[in-house]
Amino acid sequence: MRALAKGSVVAVIGGGAMGRGIAQVAASSGHEVRIFDTRPDAAADAVDAIGKVFATLVGKGRMDAAQAGPARERLRAVASLAELKDAALAVEAIVENLEAKRRLFAELEGIVDAGCILATNTSSISVTAIAAGLRHPERLVGMHFFNPVPLMALVEVVSGLATDREVAATVYATAQDWGKDPVHAKSSPGFIVNRVARPFYAEALRLLQENAADAPTLDAVMRDCGGFRMGPFELMDLIGHDVNFSVTQSVHAAYFGDQRFTPSVLQQEMVNAGFLGRKSGRGFYRYGEDAPQAVAQTEPHAVRPHTVGISVAREAGPSVLAPMEARLLAAGFTVTHREPLQGAEMHEAPAFHTNGAAIFLTDGRSATERAAANDHPNTVVYDLLFDHAKATRIALARADQCGEEAYQAAVGLFQAAGFAVTRLDDIPGMAVMRTVAMLANEAADVVHQGVCSAAAVDIAMRKGVNYPRGPLAWADAIGLHQVVTVLDKLALAYGEDRYRVSPLLRRKLAANPNGARFHA
Structure with missing residues (x-):
């Protein structure tokens, strides 16, 4: 399906921040843009504001003056919806209210041509519900931009139950033509980003x-x-x-x-x-000239241990400790490999060992629980790292049974490897690991329920909220078995359905226990 032709009219209803951003992008991409707003002078103010943005971009060398002038001329404020009758695409960016959106599209349907695509920029309202009651609900689609529109690459192209596939395909191609990274999604609560992102906030708050x-x-x-x-x-x-x-x-x-x-x-x-x-002026932090500077907890200097060993299980595949071992080797440590453990000893693996401390990557259990299960009181766990070679900080948690000397050996080990060491209280799954596991789990459920593809969810979370890696690519990197183990341990610790594992994760793991992946 082709994108909208250059020069075709794009109507933007709503002159607020989102409407202005959409209008700016459409005009920059060669479309005649008509802006309407029910508030007096709002549409004209939007045109003036976008013109100033173009001038600023030219001044900074980020836009050619030969492009800015014609783009500004393609913008026009209109005083009534009737002046949008020639639109090929009408994008609504008004208040997030279902009835208001329904009234607007019902009125637009009687004004624009039969071939005009109706698009809603809603971030949370059902596209199916917005289209309900229209004579031709098949031509309404979600075109969810992210703020600020000119800078954010993602556009969620959201199909309701009635949306025509060609309509969605045209909007997708048009978004690409506008320099965006669109993804197809099925209308469901939160679409992709606002649903999958919930654990990022929820786990932190917990x-x-x-x-x-x-x-x-x-x-x-x-x-x-x-x-x-x-x-x-x-x-x-x-x-x-x-x-x-x-x-x-x-x-x-x-x-x-x-x-x-x-x-x-x-x-x-x-x-x-x-x-x-x-x-x-105040949230979790205070803002303003006199606001105190926030400082993260960092452990004081500890002595570098002389030796470090590593144990692995005989039946295990590649060790989850390998990236950390590489960091320790780069810091000048000689890492002694113990004989592969088997049988009853396997609970000690995989782990680093120094001065009596057994140091594990968190598997979703608290260090205290793991120490009790292993009958090894001097247990320390560390949190997931995105990039072991570049990370500047590491988070540790110590078992309640852990002695001070053993814990300080663990601190000294990681400090010697170039990390600032932060101690978290002994909470199951720590911070990064449990958050990433939950993000991956939600992303898997989105794919499982047919909301979007695995590729789409990863693009959406990278381009829409700037995650360093898509949740499913992250699950591939740390291993689906590790993700499922963490979730199962969290579910056991809390006794809540909140941490139930997506059926798609279990299915992939069952089909290929040693190499399950979402991406080839």
């Missing part, structure tokens, strides 16, 4: 509520260990807790109270207090 660490420390772990551009508390403060909490409530209600999407009491308290984040 960790904070359970006193795993404070917000600055957890943010630092997610950034410096997990590779995320922003920590979850920084991001919630930026989004606004009223907005973030509302989206979680909406998804939770739409899935009839599924525990996986349960809103946080802690975030509800933030909203009740008016601590909405940056826009109110």
Whole structure:
């Protein structure tokens, strides 16, 4: 299917931030753009604002003046919907209210030609519900942009039950022509991004509520260990807790109270207090000239241990410790490999050993539980790292039974390898590992339920919310067996359906226990 022809008319209804961004991109891509808004002067203000953006881009050398002038001339404010009659595509970017959107499209349907595509920029309302009642619901599709539209690459092309496949294909091709990275999705609560992203916030809020660490420390772990551009508390403060909490409530209600999407009491308290984040001057952080600087917890210097060993199980495949072993070797350690363990000894593997401490990558259990199960009190666990070679921080948790000397040996080991060491309280699954496992699990369920493809969900999460890696690609990297093990251990620890494993994850693992993957 071809994209809309250059020069064809794109109507944008709504002159707010999203409407302006959509209009800017469409005009820059060669379309005649008509902007309508019911608020007096809003459409004209939008045209003026976009013109200033073009001028700024020219001044910074990011847009050619020969392109900016014609693009500005292609923008026009209109005073009535009737002036949109020649539109080939009409994109709605008004208030997130189902009835308001239905009324608008019902009116537009009587104005535009039969071939005009109707698109909604809704981020959460059912596309099927918006189209219901139209004479031709098949020509309505979701075209969900992300803010700021000119900078964010993702467009979710969302098909309702009635949406014609060719309509969705045309919008997809048009988004590509506009320089975007579109993905197809089926209309379902949260679509792709707003659904799959829920655990990023939910697990962080639970960790904070359970006193795993404070917000600055957890943010630092997610950034410096997990590779995320922003920590979850920084991001919630930026989004606004009223907005973030509302989206979680909406998804939770739409899935009839599924525990996986349960809103946080802690975030509800933030909203009740008016601590909405940056826009109110206070959220998890304080903002303003006199705001204190947030500092993450970092362990003081510990002595570098002289020796480090590594144990693996005889029946195991490639060790999950291999990337960390490479980091230790690069730091000048001689890593002694113990004889492969078998039988009753296998609970000791895979692990690093130094000065009596057994150091494991978290498998979803607390260090305390693992120490009891292994009958090894000096147990320390470490959190998942996105890039072992480049990570600047590592998070550790010690078993309640662990002696101070053994723990300090673990701290010294990782400090000598170039890490700032952060201690988390002994919470099951730690921070990065449990979050990534839950993101991968939700992504798997999205694919399992036919919302989108595995490739689409990874593109959506990288391009829509700037994750360092798509959740399913991440699951492939750490191993589907590891993801399922972590989820099973979390479910056992909490006794909640929240951590149930996606049937698609179990199916892939059952089909190929040693090499299950989402991507070839």
